[in-house]
Amino acid sequence: MDTTAVKEYTFKDFASDQEVRWCPGCDDYVILRAMQKALPEMGVKKENVVFISGIGCSSRFPYYMDTYGMHSIHGRAPAIATGAKLANSNLSVWVITGDGDSMAIGGNHFIHVLRRNVDLNVVLFNNEIYGLTKGQFSPTSLVGQKTKSSPYGNTQPPFSAGELAIGAQARFLARIGGNTPKEMSLMFIDAEKFKGTSLIEILQNCPIFNDGCYSKYTDKAVREDKQLFVEHGKPMIFGKERDKGLILNGLKLEVVTIGENGITQEDLLVHNAKEQDPTLHQMLVRLKYPLITGIIRSYDDVTLEERKNEQTEMVKANSPFIKTDDLFFSGETYEIK
Amino acid sequence: MIIDKPNTKQEVLEAVVVRFAGDSGDGMQLTGTQFSDTSAMFGNDVATFPNYPAEIRAPQGSLYGVSGFQVHIGSIEISTPGDNVDLLVAMNPAGLKTNLHAVKPGHTIIVDTDAFNKKNLEKAQYESNPLEDGSLENYRVIEVTMTSLTKEALKDVEGLDNKSILRSKNMFALGMVYWMYDRSTDYTIDFFNKKFKSKPQIIEANTKVLNAGYYFAETIELIPNAYTIAPAKMSPGTYRIIMGNTATAWGFLAAAEKTGLELFLGSYPITPASDILHELAKHKHFGVKTLQAEDEIAGITSAIGASFAGDLAITTTSGPGLALKGEALGLAMMIELPLVVVNVQRGGPSTGLPTKTEQSDLLQAMYGRNGESPVIVIAASTPGNCFNFAYEAAKLTLEHMTPVVLLSDGYIANGSAPWKIQTVDAMPDIKPNIIKQATENWHPYDRDEDTLARNWAIPGTPGLEHRVGGLEKDRVTGNVSYAPENHEYMTKIRAEKIKRVQNYIPDLTTEFADTGEVLVVGWGGTYGSLHSAVKQMHEEGYSNIGFAHFNYINPMPKNTEDVLSKFKKIIVCELNSGQFVKILKANFSGFDISQYNKIQGLPFGNNELIQKFKQLL
Ligand SMILES: Cc1ncc(C[n+]2csc(CCOP(=O)(O)OP(=O)(O)O)c2C)c(N)n1
Ligand code: SF4
Ligand SMILES: [Mg+2]
Numbered sequence: 044m045d046t047t048a049v050k051e052y053t054f055k056d057f058a059s060d061q062e063v064r065w066c067p068g069c070d071d072y073v074i075l076r077a078m079q080k081a082l083p084e085m086g087v088k089k090e091n092v093v094f095i096s097g098i099g100c101s102s103r104f105p106y107y108m109d110t111y112g113m114h115s116i117h118g119r120a121p122a123i124a125t126g127a128k129l130a131n132s133n134l135s136v137w138v139i140t141g142d143g144d145s146m147a148i149g150g151n152h153f154i155h156v157l158r159r160n161v162d163l164n165v166v167l168f169n170n171e172i173y174g175l176t177k178g179q180f181s182p183t184s185l186v187g188q189k190t191k192s193s194p195y196g197n198t199q200p201p202f203s204a205g206e207l208a209i210g211a212q213a214r215f216l217a218r219i220g221g222n223t224p225k226e227m228s229l230m231f232i233d234a235e236k237f238k239g240t241s242l243i244e245i246l247q248n249c250p251i252f253n254d255g256c257y258s259k260y261t262d263k264a265v266r267e268d269k270q271l272f273v274e275h276g277k278p279m280i281f282g283k284e285r286d287k288g289l290i291l292n293g294l295k296l297e298v299v300t301i302g303e304n305g306i307t308q309e310d311l312l313v314h315n316a317k318e319q320d321p322t323l324h325q326m327l328v329r330l331k332y333p334l335i336t337g338i339i340r341s342y343d344d345v346t347l348e349e350r351k352n353e354q355t356e357m358v359k360a361n362s363p364f365i366k367t368d369d370l371f372f373s374g375e376t377y378e379i380k
Numbered sequence: 381m382i383i384d385k386p387n388t389k390q391e392v393l394e395a396v397v398v399r400f401a402g403d404s405g406d407g408m409q410l411t412g413t414q415f416s417d418t419s420a421m422f423g424n425d426v427a428t429f430p431n432y433p434a435e436i437r438a439p440q441g442s443l444y445g446v447s448g449f450q451v452h453i454g455s456i457e458i459s460t461p462g463d464n465v466d467l468l469v470a471m472n473p474a475g476l477k478t479n480l481h482a483v484k485p486g487h488t489i490i491v492d493t494d495a496f497n498k499k500n501l502e503k504a505q506y507e508s509n510p511l512e513d514g515s516l517e518n519y520r521v522i523e524v525t526m527t528s529l530t531k532e533a534l535k536d537v538e539g540l541d542n543k544s545i546l547r548s549k550n551m552f553a554l555g556m557v558y559w560m561y562d563r564s565t566d567y568t569i570d571f572f573n574k575k576f577k578s579k580p581q582i583i584e585a586n587t588k589v590l591n592a593g594y595y596f597a598e599t600i601e602l603i604p605n606a607y608t609i610a611p612a613k614m615s616p617g618t619y620r621i622i623m624g625n626t627a628t629a630w631g632f633l634a635a636a637e638k639t640g641l642e643l644f645l646g647s648y649p650i651t652p653a654s655d656i657l658h659e660l661a662k663h664k665h666f667g668v669k670t671l672q673a674e675d676e677i678a679g680i681t682s683a684i685g686a687s688f689a690g691d692l693a694i695t696t697t698s699g700p701g702l703a704l705k706g707e708a709l710g711l712a713m714m715i716e717l718p719l720v721v722v723n724v725q726r727g728g729p730s731t732g733l734p735t736k737t738e739q740s741d742l743l744q745a746m747y748g749r750n751g752e753s754p755v756i757v758i759a760a761s762t763p764g765n766c767f768n769f770a771y772e773a774a775k776l777t778l779e780h781m782t783p784v785v786l787l788s789d790g791y792i793a794n795g796s797a798p799w800k801i802q803t804v805d806a807m808p809d810i811k812p813n814i815i816k817q818a819t820e821n822w823h824p825y826d827r828d829e830d831t832l833a834r835n836w837a838i839p840g841t842p843g844l845e846h847r848v849g850g851l852e853k854d855r856v857t858g859n860v861s862y863a864p865e866n867h868e869y870m871t872k873i874r875a876e877k878i879k880r881v882q883n884y885i886p887d888l889t890t891e892f893a894d895t896g897e898v899l900v901v902g903w904g905g906t907y908g909s910l911h912s913a914v915k916q917m918h919e920e921g922y923s924n925i926g927f928a929h930f931n932y933i934n935p936m937p938k939n940t941e942d943v944l945s946k947f948k949k950i951i952v953c954e955l956n957s958g959q960f961v962k963i964l965k966a967n968f969s970g971f972d973i974s975q976y977n978k979i980q981g982l983p984f985g986n987n988e989l990i991q992k993f994k995q996l997l
């Protein structure tokens with residue numbers, strides 16, 4: 044581990060000299076700024092930070108960060124990041140990906156990075172559309188959604204990123220609206236602190252090709268009524284008046300109003316993000332009203348690097364080989380005179 | 381039945397080719413390996429060629445379930461596993477049927493007559509029993525009731541089930557062959573003791589059967605001749621028998637140790653490349669990191685990530701896997717990172733012939749990417765020099781900051797030969813182009829004046845934070861650039877960088893003749909076949925024929941044109957329908973270039989080559 048002191052940074056230290064080229068009003072700007080503000084708070088050295096992206100509007104992100112970075116090829120960033128982290132576990136590795144990048148072309152790498160639990164962070168910009176290629180439906184687009192490649196409406200049912208991730212054994216799963224930068228920054232910091240693969244799904248508005256796709260949840264006027272921001276150890280409560288909450292009724296989550304039918308705050312579910320059993324997390328992810336945001340799951344588990352390191356140490360301790368020559372001359376050799 | 385007059389006089393031979401053939405369950409690979417290892421220990425030069433079915437458990441007795449292992453041993457230099465067989469051991473009718481064509485007329489076949497029953501004959505599609513119908517008249521057939529004799533030898537060993545008994549009959553055959561070629565059984569008995577340490581009965585059973593076979597051959601005088609093969613004249617040193625894939629893996633181990641970099645392998649299993657992954661997965665004690673990825677794309681991209689973060693990164697695959705890696709290889713080329721892609725070629729196209737050899741991925745390695753994306757392409761040519769070319773691939777990629785494709789093939793990858801052990805100290809230095817400290821006005825695409833290699837700034841280094849990516853970049857700053865002339869400039873510089881590798885690789889050499897009538901040209905794994913054919917021609921008095929073999933394909937050695945110009949005719953021999961010849965013709969005009977090709981999943985045979993070459997003279 045690198046234990047030397049970390050410099051004091053400001054967000055400017057993480058902004059590169061490249062002109063940012065997203066469309067005006069795109070949530071990607073918000074995410075970029077939230078990341079630049081979060082990094083100085085993480086206690087990591089700038090030279091140890093690596094951003095790796097695939098292809099898409101979102102994947103331009105690394106160019107705008109003054110850190111190490113790679114804008115790679117479509118869908119493959121999780122695999123590249125896995126290699127980088129295995130090469131140097133001191134690095135703080137971030138994957139930047141879109142909904143098409145991660146769940147269409149890169150679906151395989153996306154599920155496997157989660158399964159392996161490599162200690163890195165995946166920031167998923169989910170705008171339910173292909174932005175860069177100018178507006179085709181994506182694996183998260185809704186049935187019926189009219190896009191350039193579905194002029195009569197999309198016929199393919201969508202993935203829910205969170206459900207897919209839990210199916211792939213995600214240990215850390217968070218969701219956040221693209222227009223709430225403060226909470227987003229804090230979430231990035233928590234994700235970095237978490238040991239294992241962290242997935243942060245950002246409900247990102249694309250004002251050009253899918254404007255308003257989340258507005259019924261994320262608009263300022265409705266946000267508090269339509270979203271429940273979960274926090275570990277706190278009751279699941281929401282609403283402008285803080286009078287609504289979630290209880291478990293049989294096998295279903297149910298919205299209740301505090302003060303009605305004898306319900307008190309004590310009756311509400313208390314969020315346990317650290318629970319190993321993902322059943323409740325899965326139910327939360329699926330819920331449409333209220334839409335759950337916040338850190339839904341944060342279960343501590345052994346990482347791939349830890350397993351691999353432990354194995355390497357064990358093998359090293361028991362091996363007769365120090366140098367490759369020891370191997371080359373071992374076993375069945377013979378002399379020619 | 382007495383086959384021939386007994387004759388106990390020992391005959392001295394220069395070389396002999398033995399092929400063991402039987403059911404996949406008969407242990408032919410093990411038998412062959414034991415025979416070749418024992419012979420190598422004795423001081424013979426050896427070359428081997430396993431030939432096994434693609435099915436893991438093919439139906440017993442079937443023609444397509446036959447597994448073969450050919451061993452060529454000699455007191456002379458041996459460069460191929462040999463064409464024609466002096467001794468065939470056939471454990472069943474299917475083994476006889478599929479291998480008989482290779483046996484030289486008048487030479488010996490040992491069969492297990494117990495296996496020549498009605499059922500097995502039918503499965504091998506024999507209408508009558510070849511042992512009885514006179515169809516083997518031209519051969520010296522030694523009929524042995526091997527199964528019964530094995531059972532007999534083991535009747536006193538307790539606790540053996542029928543299956544284990546039957547399974548050891550290959551050792552009976554091996555014992556006989558040891559006696560025939562005057563080999564000691566010690567090495568193999570030693571092997572049993574190590575391999576079955578915890579199973580004393582198995583050690584006892586195998587040893588008994590091996591000795592039974594040995595004494596059987598000696599005492600009942602059914603064997604017409606016994607032969608000896610003197611030790612070969614090889615350069616002094618410590619040797620071991622090595623398979624091409626193991627040598628490849630070890631070459632990378634050596635390069636990692638030499639540079640102090642950690643070795644990272646990202647790979648997805650595929651025949652015949654998987655053994656490199658298996659081998660490197662064992663060597664965690666050297667800090668080797670292997671990732672069995674979710675697919676070939678993740679295999680190469682994880683390696684790209686590891687390379688970006690400062691490891692010596694490689695990925696290993698075979699044809700279909702290389703196809704999947706194409707886009708990512710283009711990325712590595714574009715971001716100018718070190719990366720070695722090992723492609724152990726097999727028969728294509730598509731799934732093709734997974735367990736057979738071919739050289740048909742050359743054009744894919746050269747051009748199989750979008751855009752203009754040249755990479756270094758080199759090819760190993762013997763099991764042993766897989767070590768050197770793996771090492772060379774690592775050296776070139778680290779010093780020139782561009783991916784290298786290393787081509788091997790099923791033939792040399794699975795073949796084995798004596799390898800004079802090379803120590804890491806004696807290997808050439810490798811100087812990676814790493815930059816450790818920020819300099820004023822530094823840019824990630826600053827280049828070495830001579831090699832044009834960009835400098836390698838590794839994450840974790842303060843002050844060198846930078847971005848790389850697949851988009852075209854400005855020639856100076858490395859930032860994204862769509863400027864027209866810049867793109868042309870960068871395209872040319874990436875090509876020029878590869879061209880300049882010529883200044884760092886050895887010249888092409890010619891063997892047997894420096895000038896003359898015909899130049900035989902080959903590349904990669906066909907070295908042994910071509911070498912021995914041209915050698916034989918010289919022994920027969922054809923002094924007008926030379927041989928040049930390419931290990932460096934992109935770029936080619938500087939003196940290539942010079943070498944070609946010394947001969948009137950050039951014949952390019954390849955196990956494909958003519959890929960290298962295309963490249964050669966595209967680069968050099970005015971030569972009389974013809975080609976000889978074979979696309980049967982098999983290596984070249986000596987006779988076919990010699991016949992062809994004679995036509996040209
Ligand atoms: C191999 C490959 N196929 C297709 C493309 C074209 N392409 C680039 S981005 C993209 C979709 C991006 O959508 P998403 O991942 O949702 O990112 P967004 O632009 O919405 O941020 C596609 C299809 C490509 N660059 N590479
Ligand atoms: S197309 Fe959409 S996602 Fe892409 S930059 Fe423009 S607004 Fe943002
Ligand atoms: Mg998108």
